[in-house]
Amino acid sequence: MPFLQYKCPTCGKRFEELVKSHLDKVPCPECKRETVRDYSGSMYSATGTTVKKCSGNCKTCSGCK
DSSP states (O other): OOEOOOOTTTTTEEEEHHHSSTTHHHHHHHTOBEEEEOOOOOOTTTOOBOOOOOOGGGOOEEEOO
């Protein structure tokens, strides 16, 4: 179960949440609206090395280089 970062597009609150799956819908703890994943911070490849120019959004990525 990963800790993932979320951001509320309504009130702007950023927070981390422990989820069972990255597909789980997570409500904002402040306004209770639906949140979106917040891709910020350092990203690492499967080998544990830092990836340059990585957005963290694997859906739009062509792979870790």
